[in-house]
Amino acid sequence: MENFHIPGFLLVIFLFLVPLFHGAPAAKAEKTEDGSEVWGYVQVRPKAYMFWWYYRSPYIVQDSNKPRPVILWLQGGPGASGVGIGNFEEIGPLDNNLKPRNSTWLKHADLLFVDNPVGTGYSYVEDTKLFVKTDDEAATDLTTLLIEVFNRNESLQKSSLYIVAESYGGKHAVTLGLSALKAIEAGKLKLQLGGIALGDTWISPEDFVFSWGPLLKDVSRIGSNGLKESKRLAEKIKQQIDAGKFVEATDSWNELENVIDASTNSVDFFNFLLDSSSERLSLTASELSRQIERKRYSKYVNSLRSNADGDGDLDSLMNGAIKKKLKIPDNVQWRGQSDPVFSAQEGDFMRPRINEVDELLEKGVNITIYNGQLDLICSTMGTEAWVEKLKWDGLQTFLSMNRSPIFCNGEKTTKGFTRSYKNLHFYWILGAGHFVPVDQPCVALNMVGSITQSTVTSK
Template sequence: MDKFFHSVTLFVLFLGLLFHGGVVTSLKNHDGSEEWGYVQVRPKAHMFWWLYGSPYRVEDPLKPWPIILWLQGGPGASGVGIGNFEEVGPLDTFLKPRNNTWLKKADLLFVDNPVGTGYSYVEDSKLFVKTDEEAAADLTTLLIEIFNRDERLQKSPLFIVAESYGGKFAVTLGLSALKAIEDKRLKLILGGVALGDSWISPEDYVFSWGPILKDLSRIDENGLQKSKIIAKKIKQQIRNGKFVDATNSWSELESVISASSNNVDFYNFLVDAGSDSVILSTMKLGLFRERSMKRYSNYLNSVSSRSTLDGDLGELLDGPIKKKLKIIPKNVSWGGQSGEVFTFLEGDFMKPRINEVDELLAKGVNVTVYNGQVDLICSTKGTEAWLRKLRWEGLHNFLGKDRTPLFCGSDQKTKGFFKSYKNLNFYWILGAGHFVSQHQSSSLTVMHMF
């Protein structure tokens, strides 16, 4: 570890005032393969980003090398921490090379979004975002500052890849970025949007939980009826625009499901919550208020294989990583404001974003949806339900197509299924839970996406 950090030579790449009055500061490592920094997206609101250039990059004018912007969920979970070190980045939580890093297929851009998440921070609590659209506006500002000054990046298509609540950020950002591109404020090629186990339609997901668990014998008829009553209440609250009430009822439903199922894991319905040592480590982090409505954000360490005895992600990010980056203010701790991010977004948490998916499809944007088979919180059943609500003109043909099985290499065991029509693609990933990129079949999605 010491060798890794001491071999990195840092120098200031750029420091200056930009047209919007904000300050952007960034650093590079010695060979330029990594760059990171802050963009002041609004006065006193600072967003952190980390860009990895792929050593596998191939310059091919017929198939330009892509860039993946990874958006974590929560809201309030750190892409720079979780997506990077726990899921798809070049190094794992031991700072050892990850064999299945997505760098093999693309450059990777991690962002701590919205402001207040991870290393991102605000100097005034009034600056936390309250809607997905506000978060998208900040992200668009960040993309403008990163891409407009780098002609090399402008030649690579950007794919916005999201996990969980990040899917809502992804579709609102996709539309915001398109508008900025049309207005010539953003020099970027949008390659597509990928929604991994994404919280696009909360109503459809909460209605799926009871039936799934009843069919699996995880809850009985009494538990099913209790869940249906609360789900119907949530539906009515959403219809009436009572979104904070709906968020509270969602919390109530999770508690009923947990009690009726003897604490099923919402991220893998085949196991009990907390049975994984990393889930216990997550709870130890305590980055979110100890309320049931924050259970959704308790995936901060997701489902990596390391033991709690080996330390936690917070210690890594506030220790050696913060030392390496040299740019994180002393008074900023990783995830120190994350709980506030969720609190300020409570009014938007249960709002659906199906219309935004429709708009992207209508504009010809490539939309890829992928779902883990054993996820409960953003179940495949719920995802299929909201997909059927799309008004996109190609939906009928998409639904009528048969699925194609997917395999890995010479292994002829079925790892998933795939369906595509025009610019809509769907992947069913077998054996995977909420954190698809943590499972052996996750590479299928990336291999077929580009």
């Protein structure tokens, strides 16, 4: 256990050895000797167990006038592991070689990673029928986890929780936000919701599929024939979504991705300046469409690993040293992306969640949207399109405002732009694809500091 802990990493005493549930694989949460890390399982439903891992920041200066910020990171997929990918590949204290990460988001907040939904990463079910089928079901499980973790610790109850999501995790974030607010108002959940940040998130599938062809045509990556076919399929997807035929829309989405792939000589959906590797596209013609899509979605993991610092093998790490440290049950095998979890949500995958964003804005929740310039799957063009559909009464003022440039580390090179009005904030991040914290770590870290408004030390 001590091999994975930075010496002197924390100066704080954080007592959290309390029973979280009965009948789960562990009767109490585990922690490091200095209390800087705490983790455990929550039985969110009978025979369904969700894993969480909490890091307390050594950089935060305790300020009695403001709550301590805690970031809950939600990975995409559905079925991608936040405990593994978000933690070791993007924003956690260590990279996948167990070396300190200079751009860790711990510099501005405590971090809470969760393998969500159940069946993802270290989270597991005893019966596959318990996989969630909708974003709302996932939100209910996550709310149960928050109740178990926060309600049993007064220190966390005084903190401010920021839900930060990437990719499909954005749909889980907004449904969780509403579910958590409802539980708070009912007195069932003891926490303060500081805000929600949506990073390259799959909020409106319709707007994204309509953006792919025109965006790729503008950057000379697709020809006229490919553009025409992509528009035809996007229209078909829209009709299916409007009719509530979400499974059919998922199938058509897969068909559109195949058209894009064939028409662009395999553009990388996570950075349109790149090609997908031959390994990620080694598919046979006999595979069924949903099997093809699950294999294609493994790019979510593989694309990130090709860009992350270090060359460590995350699968070996998570199923070896980290699994041993965390005392994960022997029968639980960690995977970066769970195919069964993805498949279980195919009926909700193409459902938009714009209304949920609207409802959160109307409730006064701080919403931050950030997007990488080079992302295709959740393109900035598509994100801007769904933002313009919001019914929030501050939208027109927000859209009319000029953007402000973003710089980093005293450099004069423009790294992005930002715009804010009331509780809506938008960051356009240049030079980044789908994985903003990996591609532009300095900009991402500064953005997190602005979101959390934390008081930190200079170390």
